[in-house]
Structures are given as C-alpha cells and as structure tokens.
Amino acid sequence: MADLNPSRTLIYRPFAETDLPAAHRLSQAVKWPHRLDDWRFVLQLGSGFVAEDESGVVGTALGWPFGDAHAALGMVIVSPEHQGRGIGRELFSRVLDSLGTRTIFLHATPSGEPLYAKFGFKATGTIDQHQGAAFQPPLISLPPGERLRPLGINDGPRLAELASRAAGYERGAVIDALLDFANGIALDRDGELLGFALFRRFGRGHVIGPVIAPDALRAQALISHWLALHEGMFLRLDVPGDSGLSDWLQGLGLPRVDTVVAMARGAVPAREPALRAFGIVNQALG
The missing domain is CATH 3.40.630.30 (Gcn5-related N-acetyltransferase (GNAT))
Incomplete structure (x- = not known):
C-alpha cells in the first residue's frame, strides 16, 4: 500500500x-x-x-x-x-x-529478492520453514557408541567450534548468546561432542535450531529428541533446502509453510564436508 x-x-x-x-x-x-x-x-x-x-x-x-x-x-x-x-x-x-x-548473507522473500540482486547478492540455496503441532516423532537409532546427552556447563566452547566449522565462519557470539536462555541436547561419542541442537521460545511457540550434525541421520535423532519431549506443542524448524530433511519433516506432520532464498554477496566460505547446519538459528541470523 x-x-x-x-x-x-x-x-x-x-x-x-x-x-x-x-x-x-x-x-x-x-x-x-x-x-x-x-x-x-x-x-x-x-x-x-x-x-x-x-x-x-x-x-x-x-x-x-x-x-x-x-x-x-x-x-x-x-x-x-x-x-x-x-x-x-x-x-x-x-x-x-x-x-x-565483509561477505554478507541474507534470506530473501520473493518480493525482496530483486532488490538484493541489484546490490550484488546472488542466490546460494533455499531455506524451508516447517511448523506445526500435530506431529508423531519417530525413534532414531544412533550408531554404536553414540548417545544423546544434556549439554554440560563446559560444552559452550565446543558448541561454538562446531557451529563455526559447519558454517565456515565465526559463530561463537551467536551460540554464547543462545546458551543464556536456550535448552540443548548434545550428540556424544565416547566423550567427544559431535553435534547438538538447541531449543527455545520463538514467535508463536518454540523453535529447534541451530541443529549441527555430521549427517542427516544424526540430525534426525537430535530433532526427534525435541519433538518427543514436546508432542502437541507448536514447533518451528528452518532447514536448508538441500538438507534432505524437508520430506521427512512433512511426513512427521510438520508441513513446509514457506521457502525463502539464501543469498550472499562476496566469497562464500567453504564448509567442512563432514559437518553442517541442518537447522538454522533463524532467518535473520542464519
């Protein structure tokens, strides 16, 4: 208008x-x-x-x-x-x-994408927004020797390291700020922290993110933990379009309600192949 x-x-x-x-x-x-x-x-x-x-x-x-x-x-x-x-x-x-x-990242709505392109931003992928309350969480079996455990008081630096490696750039300040109020679950193998997922209030209910894991199976285990604890509550996840999780989430009863375009201006950092973000913090912070 x-x-x-x-x-x-x-x-x-x-x-x-x-x-x-x-x-x-x-x-x-x-x-x-x-x-x-x-x-x-x-x-x-x-x-x-x-x-x-x-x-x-x-x-x-x-x-x-x-x-x-x-x-x-x-x-x-x-x-x-x-x-x-x-x-x-x-x-x-x-x-x-x-x-x-700096290399700058953003997530664009369809109406905003043409403006950002004029400023030199290029599409690098998509983010699928899933949300809902009527879901049925599955039981995901982890490989032998791996388990999910609550985050410990000394896990903060390792979480920041994993998030930064998965992104290819510094994420420590974001993780530190989230840990002031978010709950977390860790993926552990013989005392080594391999991944994690945070859970917090956001918007209409709660959000799961970020989700950092070596692969989609382990990401599903981390996500399923929070789904099982909050069945029937309104939850949201924002996952990369190439994460392999969107169809799985829809099958659980968490429909995809929106898709935005991930864009960047500048050199996009190389991410570590064996670690990635399967869920983002939010569409502002990535």
Missing part, C-alpha cells in the same frame, strides 16, 4: 534499544511472528537503522558481524502504509555500508 502522505519528513538514524517496542509493532503489522523478546535478542547481537517520520518508526533494518570477514543482514521491514517510497532500499544500503567489505 502506498503512503497516503508522501510529504512527511523522513529521518534515518541508528536503531536504539528504545525503538524495540515500535519495531515489534511494525513486525506485527506485516504479520511476522516475532515477540518483543525475539527482537531484543537480535538487537543484542548487532546494530542497524530505523526510518522515522511524525507518526513514529516506519522502517527497520539490522546487521550482524561475524568476525572481520562475514556478516548477516535482516529484519528489513517497512510499514505497509509507507511502502513504495524507497525506504527499504535506503535502510538496506545503510546497513550494507556499516558492514564494510
């Missing part, structure tokens, strides 16, 4: 913590599921900009640096009443400039 009063004066400024309630209302206006706490979490890890006029905050965009060479960009929202004025483009451009020469 076009702005009915395009003469309003727009101001672009850094995103402040006091903008969180307005940003939350903005995401509700475009029917995003984020709670105020979900906004608070992503702002804790990054920074960004808002567009504001006499009516208040009408646009947002955030970015998250992962070390000196990589970053993510997301939470690009413009109020439905103010779309068509180039606000999203300007916010996007400002966050891009703030992230410098």
